[in-house]
Amino acid sequence: MKKRKSSGKALSLGALPMLLWTLVFVAIPLLYILWMSFMKRSATWGVVAQFTLDSYQKILSPTYLKVFAQSMWVALLTTLFTLLLGYPFAYFTAKLPRRARSAVLMLLVVPFWTNSLVRIYGWMILLRSQGVLNNLFLSLGLIDQPLKMLYTFGSVLIGMIYALIPFMILSIYSSVEKMDWSLVEAARDLGASAWRAFFTVTLPQTAPGIMAGCVLVFVPSVGLFFISDLMGGAKTVLLGNLIRNELLTARDWPTGAALSMVMMILSMGMIALYKRLAGDKSLEGLL
Amino acid sequence: MSLCKKLLSLALTVAMVTALAGCSTSNSSSSGSQSETQGEEKVLNIFTWAGYFPDDILAEFTEATGIEVNFVPFESNDEMLMKLQAAQGGDYDIVLASDYIIDIARNEGLLKELDTSKIPNFVNIASGFQNQYYDPENKYTVPYAAGIPLIVYNPEMVDFEITGYEDLWNPALADSVVVMDDARNVIGLTLKTMGESLNTTDPEILEQAKEKLMTLKPNIRALDYNTPHILMISGETAVGYMFTSQVVTALQANPDLKVVYPKEGLGFGIDACFVPVNAPHPDNAFAFLDFILDGERSARISEQTLYINCNSAAAAEEYELNPALIISNDIIENAEMIKDVGETASLYNDIWTEFKLS
Numbered sequence: 001m002k003k004r005k006s007s008g009k010a011l012s013l014g015a016l017p018m019l020l021w022t023l024v025f026v027a028i029p030l031l032y033i034l035w036m037s038f039m040k041r042s043a044t045w046g047v048v049a050q051f052t053l054d055s056y057q058k059i060l061s062p063t064y065l066k067v068f069a070q071s072m073w074v075a076l077l078t079t080l081f082t083l084l085l086g087y088p089f090a091y092f093t094a095k096l097p098r099r100a101r102s103a104v105l106m107l108l109v110v111p112f113w114t115n116s117l118v119r120i121y122g123w124m125i126l127l128r129s130q131g132v133l134n135n136l137f138l139s140l141g142l143i144d145q146p147l148k149m150l151y152t153f154g155s156v157l158i159g160m161i162y163a164l165i166p167f168m169i170l171s172i173y174s175s176v177e178k179m180d181w182s183l184v185e186a187a188r189d190l191g192a193s194a195w196r197a198f199f200t201v202t203l204p205q206t207a208p209g210i211m212a213g214c215v216l217v218f219v220p221s222v223g224l225f226f227i228s229d230l231m232g233g234a235k236t237v238l239l240g241n242l243i244r245n246e247l248l249t250a251r252d253w254p255t256g257a258a259l260s261m262v263m264m265i266l267s268m269g270m271i272a273l274y275k276r277l278a279g280d281k282s283l284e285g286l287l
Numbered sequence: 288m289s290l291c292k293k294l295l296s297l298a299l300t301v302a303m304v305t306a307l308a309g310c311s312t313s314n315s316s317s318s319g320s321q322s323e324t325q326g327e328e329k330v331l332n333i334f335t336w337a338g339y340f341p342d343d344i345l346a347e348f349t350e351a352t353g354i355e356v357n358f359v360p361f362e363s364n365d366e367m368l369m370k371l372q373a374a375q376g377g378d379y380d381i382v383l384a385s386d387y388i389i390d391i392a393r394n395e396g397l398l399k400e401l402d403t404s405k406i407p408n409f410v411n412i413a414s415g416f417q418n419q420y421y422d423p424e425n426k427y428t429v430p431y432a433a434g435i436p437l438i439v440y441n442p443e444m445v446d447f448e449i450t451g452y453e454d455l456w457n458p459a460l461a462d463s464v465v466v467m468d469d470a471r472n473v474i475g476l477t478l479k480t481m482g483e484s485l486n487t488t489d490p491e492i493l494e495q496a497k498e499k500l501m502t503l504k505p506n507i508r509a510l511d512y513n514t515p516h517i518l519m520i521s522g523e524t525a526v527g528y529m530f531t532s533q534v535v536t537a538l539q540a541n542p543d544l545k546v547v548y549p550k551e552g553l554g555f556g557i558d559a560c561f562v563p564v565n566a567p568h569p570d571n572a573f574a575f576l577d578f579i580l581d582g583e584r585s586a587r588i589s590e591q592t593l594y595i596n597c598n599s600a601a602a603a604e605e606y607e608l609n610p611a612l613i614i615s616n617d618i619i620e621n622a623e624m625i626k627d628v629g630e631t632a633s634l635y636n637d638i639w640t641e642f643k644l645s
Contacts, residue, residue, distance in 0.1 A: 046372075242640065
């Protein structure tokens with residue numbers, strides 16, 4: 001114990017630049033946003049330094065609550081689908097021979113070296129009415145009119161799932177990889193069916209990875225505004241869209257700031273809930 | 288210990304911040320004294336949307352005058368005003384932005400009066416674009432380009448003639464209309480169908496406009512601010528309401544598209560150049576304004592930006608400017624400019640959010 005403390009001291013001196021960095025670029029801006037959220041919108045430009053709760057009151061109006069609901073719904077569906085698609089992917093990847101495994105992980109990561117906006121445009125080319133998929137279906141005679149696939153709620157979900165699934169796969173993969181397979185063998189030896197062994201042994205052991213993946217997918221998905229703008233024809237409003245519109249279109253900085261505060265609190269709530277449920281330290285440092 | 292650390296870091300932060308602040312003030316004072324002396328540094332800092340000034344025009348300017356151009360792009364008018372305010376009207380020599388934001392900047396005292404004796408071509412500005420609300424006495428700005436959003440439709444996909452905004456509500460257009468993702472323009476066209484002003488601040492009229500706008504939703508395929516013309520060209524939508532440059536681009540790709548000047552009346556906007564109040568190189572800025580106001584160059588600029596030309600000298604026949612980019616003064620007189628509506632902007636934005644959610 002004593003030893004750790006002294007090494008902690010040495011570390012803290014080395015961490016001073018980091019501490020300063022955090023203070024200047026994280027803590028002060030956050031306080032500024034907090035301060036801004038209690039100010040009043042100026043009639044022309046900027047804010048008037050006058051304390052008011054108007055912005056928070058505005059958030060409670062039905063329109064804004066609907067945006068929250070829609071955001072949460074999209075985030076929930078995104079999390080669910082990334083989990084359903086990502087779990088088998090991660091599970092079987094972890095069971096591959098070493099070389100094949102690193103190749104698969106590489107293939108998973110490589111597209112993410114490209115700007116996400118460019119990749120979303122790729123999806124638009126695939127899905128639009130004279131796009132790759134529609135032309136293919138038409139030439140195969142499967143359909144006789146182009147399907148309206150782009151600019152729907154479904155296309156927003158596809159974009160979201162596509163953008164966030166690596167986080168899910170990588171979190172689950174890391175816990176499947178660390179898993180003690182001899183426990184599964186033991187369960188099988190004692191007569192459990194493959195499914196029973198999976199649900200009673202494998203799933204609980206990989207729960208931390210699932211939880212981490214869910215948090216890593218759910219939290220950012222309320223803010224990825226460009227996906228709903230591009231793939232949903234801006235007809236799906238997420239919290240991220242709302243904040244951007246408040247700041248740039250309505251020039252209502254206090255409301256934008258208040259929305260940001262609420263969003264941050266929600267995200268932290270999610271992470272706190274996760275820590276409570278998982279009771280482990282795999283997300284140490286996030287909160 | 289930890290308190291000590293916190294205090295130390297706080298002290299360091301304060302030191303850093305004051306040092307930074309010191310930097311910026313010494314900067315602005317040095318640039319201020321520079322502008323008073325006769326020989327200005329051969330530099331011009333331009334601040335506008337990326338690509339708005341054609342590259343060949345900028346290169347030609349450098350070649351003709353030896354003045355190096357620094358191009359600083361911004362994403363939006365609001366970003367421009369934020370940065371200009373942070374620079375206290377300094378740092379930039381030429382800013383090109385939209386009318387309403389210029390109006391705000393002028394009221395904030397961020398604009399420098401133009402020295403028209405150094406801009407002989409100032410007389411070329413077409414009268415329809417002068418004495419606008421953002422610069423009633425033509426003291427601060429040079430109009431660069433004007434935009435009038437218009438309706439475009441694909442006659443192959445629409446079996447009736449579209450003449451105005453009201454036709455966008457036609458049930459035959461279900462799920463096949465694209466409009467720009469912009470509260471003011473689209474609520475504006477709704478107001479026009481009701482015979483109201485684009486700039487109304489009356490909450491009751493806006494409430495009625497909201498009711499009407501909601502009934503447009505079933506026809507909306509997508510809302511797109513930057514690339515609505517692509518949806519028209521690719522056949523994703525049958526009808527679109529979009530800005531001038533997008534209309535012209537769509538027409539170039541598909542000449543069969545039809546353009547409609549809506550009968551209910553037009554809305555329009557002007558992008559204009561100004562010189563910030565503490566511009567480091569104002570004389571270079573005036574020289575640049577004179578340079579782009581030349582008729583031949585102005586015509587060349589419009590051919591590239593695809594916005595409506597504001598220069599009477601550019602309309603001369605020998606420059607062969609695309610007639611779609613020249614607009615007669617009487618059309619402008621009947622058009623209404625979209626102005627800043629102050630606090631009501633929040634109401635417009637809320638209506639827009641509700642429209643998207645419906």
